[in-house]
Structure formats: structure tokens, C-alpha cells
Amino acid sequence: ELKVEQNPLFLSMQEGKNYTIYCNYSTTSDRLYWYRQDPGKSLESLFVLLSNGAVKQEGRLMASLDTKARLSTLHITAAVHDLSATYFCAVDAYGGSQGNLIFGKGTKLSVKP
């Protein structure tokens, strides 16, 4: 059974600091997603990582994938308040990019001035 674990589940950080969210998954998969969710809203796609060593960056967020370690990271650089949200990683359950995603429980990020 595919399991996806994120940590930490809660993260309170000060503006300007750096931090990393970790996403471990239990079986092989060739596709990993990162999503952002604001309170009361739906999921917004951040990154799709397709292969070992993939790295993608958008603004202050950078995601990477190590398929051998079954680990993805979401690195936050010089956090700002607007990044406060819940971040989810998800893995395709059958590795076939069909969209049957198994989600981590999410990391609730709070950035304080």
C-alpha cells in the first residue's frame, strides 16, 4: 500500500527565514505533485516532478525529487506572509500518471512578521 508522509505537519516561521518541508513515499512512483491550499479554497498546483533529480523553482519555492530515496522536498527561501497556506505533496498511486493520487496529510505553514 502506497503511503505518503509529510513533515512537519505544522510549521511556524518568521519572515525572511528558510525552511524545508519533506515528503516521503513508500513505493516507487515516477510522478510527484506539490499543491498549495488556502483556507476554504481548492488546491492550486505548484509543481509536477517527473524524474529523479528533477528540480523546479517558482519564486521563493523550490521543489526537488529523489526517486531512489523516495523523497521530495519543498524548500522555502526568505519566507513572506503570503506563503502562509497548507502545502500538500501527492504521489500517483500506480505510477502511471492516471491521477489516482495519494496525498500526504499536508503541512500548515504560518509565516509571521
Place this chain on the structure above:
Amino acid sequence: DVKVTQSSRYLVKRTGEKVFLECVQDMDHENMFWYRQDPGLGLRLIYFSYDVKMKEKGDIPEGYSVSREKKERFSLILESASTNQTSMYLCASIPRGKYSGNTIYFGEGSWLTVV
């Protein structure tokens, strides 16, 4: 822009009522999904469909059924709503196949309260 539209954003239903949640996507995607999201449990897959009239059970199908009569529309049905089905329901879609960089698009969500 891809659009996944869930027609009902907020619903309040009584226990035992039959509930329909509708989802329409405008990008000709083959694959469509229904998830529910609960605090502390994250998102869990209820049902999915790879084509018209096809359906597959996800991780938590009990108490739900689905209908896919047209490619663009995927409906989630609660035959007899119960209070433990109070949740946020998210519809999603993606084109079939290993297209590089494809992401899964989510609707805005339907908040269902069963009283």
C-alpha cells in the same frame, strides 16, 4: 485555462436525503476523480472514471456512487446522506496518458453539511 466547475459550493442536507454533487470540466479530459477532504485525514479518493460510463472505486467508496454519462460531467451521488459524510468534496480531472508536466486540476470544492 482549464476549468473544473463544481456547481454546488455549499449544501446543507438532512440525514437520509439523496445528494447529487455535479462536476463539469471543459478541457476534454478523460480522467475524472472525486476526493473528500477532512481535517487530519487529508484528501482521500472516493471514485474515479477513465471514460464515459466507466467507474472505479477509490479508497473510500462506501456510501457513494458515481455517474459518468458524458465525458465532461462526473457526478457523485450520496444515496442516503449520513452525518459522517459531512465534508468538503473536490472534483478533479487530467488528460489520459503520460503527458510530460501534466497536472491534475481541481474544482473549487463543495462543502456538504449533513444534519
